[in-house]
Amino acid sequence: PTVEYLNYEVIEDHGWSIDDEDLFEKADRLALSRADYGEFELDADGNGSLLEAAEERGYAWPFACRGGACTNCAVAVVEGEMPSPKSHILPSDLLDRGIRLSCLTAPTTDVKIVYNVKHMPEVSDLLL
Numbered sequence: 001p002t003v004e005y006l007n008y009e010v011i012e013d014h015g016w017s018i019d020d021e022d023l024f025e026k027a028d029r030l031a032l033s034r035a036d037y038g039e040f041e042l043d044a045d046g047n048g049s050l051l052e053a054a055e056e057r058g059y060a061w062p063f064a065c066r067g068g069a070c071t072n073c074a075v076a077v078v079e080g081e082m083p084s085p086k087s088h089i090l091p092s093d094l095l096d097r098g099i100r101l102s103c104l105t106a107p108t109t110d111v112k113i114v115y116n117v118k119h120m121p122e123v124s125d126l127l128l
């Protein structure tokens with residue numbers, strides 16, 4: 001699968017919303033760094049997490065526990081499928097909104113994801 005990614009900080013900096021329909025088109029029009037916006041191919045074997053795949057490609061995405069307990073690695077799946085295992089900290093309403101923990105799982109289809117969403121109020125509130 002192809003992973004198209006965008007840093008949540010870009011959304012914040014431009015006053016955009018994660019729900020904007022043309023979010024990735026708007027990002028594509030800016031001259032963003034490869035760290036903030038781009039895409040990469042995931043291996044088809046389905047092993048490993050999205051976080052590990054990003055790290056193997058040289059990206060420094062946020063994480064802490066690597067075990068589903070902290071939400072630092074949270075991403076928002078804007079398009080496509082990324083299954084979620086049962087044991088983790090995320091409440092069901094965030095799962096319904098497409099929030100996933102990138103240390104636990106990886107996409108099974110082409111996806112558009114926003115990483116670094118630990119700064120989204122809905123996610124950061126969990127840590128209070």
Ligand code: FES
Binds near residue numbers: 072104
């Ligand atoms: Fe802590 Fe993924 S790194 S939940």
